[in-house]
Amino acid sequence: MGTWGTGPFDNDTAADFANALDDAGAEEREALIRGVLARTIDATGYLSEAEEAVGAAAVLASQCPAGQPIDTGYGPETPMPEFPTDLRILAAEALTRIAADDSGLVSNWVESGDAHRWLAMVTALRAVLDPPPPSIDIPLFDLET
DSSP states (O other), rough: BBOOOTTTTHHHHHHHHHHHHHHHHHHHHHHHHHHHHHHHOOOOSOOOOHHHHHHHHHHHHHHHHTTOOOSSSSSSSSSSOOOOOOHHHHHHHHHHHHHOTTTTGGGOSSHHHHHHHHHHHHHHHHHHHHHOOOOOOOOSTTOOO
């Protein structure tokens, strides 16, 4: 098994995806990210590209206002272009599928603490990609009149 940590690129498959993004031309990167997210959302049964989808979501989250830069040596090294914001919705949906897949990536860790840390990372990425709408505290009517 090529999983060594709980970050979005801390496994062989996601690290290979980061390398593919680095090797692709600027115009091909969007298609790589869009494709892996769409296939993860549409998959039936085993989510075979879930690790790549988590990496793709991390790249997109890094471009969000509340996002964190990718600070691992296993993520993409090439600066990524600004991706269309519609990819954030796809990424959030893919992460929802991945987090709900009990027999998928969560089962990669022998120690449950690692699985919980990984799920927390996925949840944090999803929150950055699809934040809840801001609360509006506007009274319906003014009682002081």
